Amino acid sequence: MLRLRHLLLAAALPVALATAQPAQAQGTLRIGMTAADIPLTHGQPDQGFEGNRFTGIPLYDALTAWDLSRADRPSTVIPGLATEWSVDPNDRTRWVFRLRPSVRFHDGSPFNADAVVWNVRKVLDREAPHFDPRQVGVTATRMPTLRRAEKIDELTVALFTSEPDSLLPINLTNLFMASPAHWEVLRRQHPTAEATWNAFAANPSGTGPFRLTRLVPRERAEMVRNDAYWGERARLERIVLLPIPEANARTAALLSNQVDWIEAPAPDAVPQLRARGMQIASNPQPHVWPWQPCFLEHSPLRDVRVRRAINLAIDREGLRTLLGGMMQPAVGTVPPGHPWWGNPSFNIRTDKAEARRLLAEAGYGPQRPLNLRVQISASGSGQMQPLPMNEFLQQDLRQVGVNVEFDVIEWNALFTNWRQGCGHPSARGAHAINVSFAAMDPFFAMVRFWDSKMAAPVSNNWGMFSDPRFDELVAAARNAFEPAERDAALARLHAAGVDEALFIWIAHDVGPRAMSPRVRGHVQPQSWFVDLRLPFIQ
C-alpha cells in the first residue's frame, strides 16, 4: 500500500505545483559553494582555498591567522592559537611559539604544546601512529620548509625548518589544529588510522568558532556556533554549506530563496541579482590572472622588451568592462600600496604606441609579426572567465601586431603541464601559460616562480626563469626575520620582477559573492577567506 502511495505521488509530479517554502530559522546562513563536494572536514581541507574558507577556518584554528575584519587594506597575519612567536637568534631554523592559554577543543580537551606537536606529526612524521598521507598533499605543500615540532613546556613549542625561513608564520595559517584526544577516542573504535581519520571527518573536533553537527557527503554540512569559543563568538547560530558547482544553479538557488549566500555568481547574472535586491560583495583578492612567460631559447618572451611591450599593449580597463567590473587591473603580483609593492621603475599601463616601439626595437613589425602561442583552459577554479578574457587579449594584441594562437586544454591537464615546464613536450611549444594563482604568501606569490631552484618539475617556475640576482633577492627575503625588514626585502623582489616584466600581469579577481538582503554584518576582506563570525541574518 505504501508503495502504491509512493507511485501515486510520483505520478502526480508533473502537475503538482505549490508555492510553500520551508521557513528558515533566524540566524541560519545557507551558503552555496562552487565546490562539487563538501571540503574535507578532518582539519586539512581540500578544494583549494574554498576548503580553508568554509571547513577550515570556521571549524579549526591555526597557530597564526589572517586578519579578516577589515575590507580597506590587505589582510595580514595575526596571532591565532599562538599569541607570540620569534625566531631563535642563535639558530634561525628554530622558531618558538607561545600558545594561547585556556583554549579547549570542541570535545573539551585542552589545547597545548602536545597538541601542536601531534598536529605537526600528522603530516610530517611518517612513523607517527596518526600520520595521514591524505593530509600531506594539502598541508606540507603550503609549508615547504617545516620539518618538526618540539614541546618546550605546556604552552610553548619550538618549530624547526629545513633552512632559515622568515615566511613560516605566514605558512602556518594552513596548519589547522585537530584534537588529539578526540582522535584517540575514535582510534579505539576503528581498526586503522585511515578509518579513524574518516570517522574524525564525520565527527570532527577543532577549536574554531563553529562545530560540525551534520555531514552528508557531496550534499551538505551543518555547523552550529561554538559558544565556548576562546575569541569573539559568532553572531550566527548555524551555517549550512551546500555544494552547487554550476554557476547558474547557484544563482537560481539564491533567487529562489534556497540559499542566502552564493560564491562566484556568473558575471552576466550580476545585474539580475542586483535588480532583485541581492547584495554583491567584492574586493580585490591576492589573486593573479596572468600569462606566465617561457624564458627558454625558442620563446620570443625571453626578450624583456617583448614582455614589456605586451604588458603595455593590454587594455585592462576594457577587460574590466567586459567582466562587468568583476576584476581589478593587475600591474604587478601585488597592487600598488601593498607592503610588497616596492618601487618599480617600469610603469605598467596601456600605451600601445610604446608597445609598438618596443616591439620594433626587438625586431618585430609588419614585415615580421610576433606570433605567440599560449596554453589556456576553458574553465577552472580561479580561472575567472578564461575564454572570453583570452579572446579579448587576442584582439587587443592584434592591434600592436601580435598574433596570438591558443592551445586550449582541459583544466586538470593544464595544471599537470604547469608542473612540467615550458621545455617539456606537454607545453607543445607554448610561449606562455595562463594559470591563475593565489598571492597571499610570498612563496606562492613570487618565490616559486622566480627562484631558479624552483624550476619545473620542482615547483611552478614553468618558464624556467633563472637569474642569480633574483636568487639573491629571494634568499634575502627568506633571511629577513623582522616583519618590516622582510616586507622591504619582498618589496625589492617584487619591484625587480615588475621591472623585468616577469609576468604578463592582467587581472586580479575580486572574489564576488552575492547574498540576500537579509544577510548583514558581512565584511569582504582583501583575502581569499572570510570571517564567518561576523555575518548574521536579520
Added chain:
Amino acid sequence: MFFYLVRRVLYAIPIALAVGFVCFMLVQIAPGDPINAIVPPDAPQEVVEQVRRDYGLDQPLPVQFGLWLLKVVQGDLGRSLATGRPVWSDLSSAIGNTLTLAAAASLIGFVFGCVLGGLAGTFRGSLIDRLAVTSAVAGVSVPHYWLGMVLVVIFSVQMNALPAMGAGPGGSADWAWDWEHLQHLILPAVTLSVIPMGIVTRTVRGIVAEIMNQEFVTALRGKGLTSWGVFLHVVKNAAPNVIAVMGLQLGYLMGGSILVETVFSWPGTGLLLNSAIFQRDLPVLQGTILVLAMFFVALNLVVDLVQTALDPRIKRA
C-alpha cells in the same frame, strides 16, 4: 530458461572486465594527472612523488589495474583519491538518488509517451498525430540541460514555486516521500523525462500504426469486437517491442544524467561522475562506471525475460 539465465550471467563477467579495462585505460590516456585530486598544483615535486607512492600511482599500469581488479572481486571498490571515503559509500547513496530520479522521469516519460504514441498511431495523419510527432521530435531534440535551466527560471526564479536544486530540504539522507521532498524532484524529473517521452512516443506510434494495418485487426473488427477489445489486442502485440525500448531508456536514465544532475545539484551518479572526471578520481570513476554497466546488463536481462513472458514466440533457449 535456467541455462539461458546462467549463460547471461556468465556473459556479464567479460563485459565487466572489458568495461573496467576500457574505463581504466581511457582515464590513463586522457591528459591530466590523478595526483591533482590529492595535492595542489603548486606542490613541490618531492611531495608529489611521495604522495604518488603512497597511493600506488607510481606502479606500472598493469599492476595498478590488477590490484584494483583483485579488490573488486573481493567486493571492495577502493577509496576515493580525493576524499578518502570508500567508493561504495558514495556510490550507494548516489545510486539511490539516481534511481529515485530515474523512476520519476520514467513514469512521466513512459506514461505520456505511450498515451501520445498510442493516440498518434491510432489516428494517424490527424491533428493529434501531428501534435504528438511534433512533441516527440521536440523532446528528442531539445538539449535537456537547457530545458532544465528554462524550467528553473520559470518555476523557481520567477514564480518561486519549486526548488531550484538539491534533493530535499535536508539533503537526500533523510529523503521521504512527502511534499517537502517531492517538490525537489519535480523539475529534474520533468527535464529528464523529455527524451524518453519523445522516443517512446515515436516507437509506440510506429508500432501501433503498423499493427492497426494488419489483417487480424480488420478480422477482429469484422467479428464485431468493440474498440476496447481491439485496443487490448493491439496493446498485447505492441508490448514486447515497446518494453524493449523502455528498458533501454530506463537503463540510460539509471546511468544518471551528468548534465541534468549538475544543473539541479541532484546528488546522483551523474553528479558523482562529473566531479570524479574533473578530479581524475580514478577509483570513483572506475567503480561507478563498472556498477552502472552491470546494472545495464542486469536490466537488459530483465527486459528480455519480460519480453519472453509477454510473447512466447520469442524463444530464449
